[in-house]
Amino acid sequence: EVQLVESGGGLVKPGGSLRLSCAASGFTFSHYDMNWVRQAPGEGLEWVSSISGSSGFIYYADSVKGRFTISRDNAKNSLYLQMNSLRAEDRAVYYCARGAVARSDGVGIDYWGQGTLVTVSS
């Protein structure tokens, strides 16, 4: 059974940093592109970042470029999102998600974690 379990969310002050982690199991992690997608309370889905299986391709939304860094450790079956210079508008549930969407022949995100809430407030 595929499982994606996020951790690391919480309350942080504006300008602060946070590192999200996602533990993956039930599939060959290194074979899959992975993504972070966020959803502000009561709002729609917003793509944050994608990384290919070998980390050879990495993409970011303009809203986080230069502040967030996606990475993965295939030996540990883990995905990460380092978030710096956090702003109030970064407040959202952050989902770890498996799927090849950052490509022209994308097949969609087929598995999502339960999400971890990030709140940015003084």
Added chain:
Amino acid sequence: SYELTQPPSVSVSPGQTASIPCSGDKLGDKYASWYQQKPGQSPVLVMYQDTKRPSGIPERLSGSNSGNTATLTISGTQAMDEADYYCQAWDSSTVVFGGGTKLTVL
């Protein structure tokens, strides 16, 4: 930047057909995916590469994509189909989601 536009809401009577459109410039030249999200739950993939259903998704859900519009169609709509639906595509190194459509089954 590329945008996908969806109507905020669509209403349908039980047993009828619901169509949820998603529009974007030359969207028909790209692949569209669709996600269903119920309150308090993570999204679920219900359609990918325009017309393909993942395992476990009922046949009464279908998709199309041509010109500037992709459409998710739900035939014989049931109460369990009431949810938010999001379209998604890839353009110029960016993954784009539509704003979402709330499907209400009256």
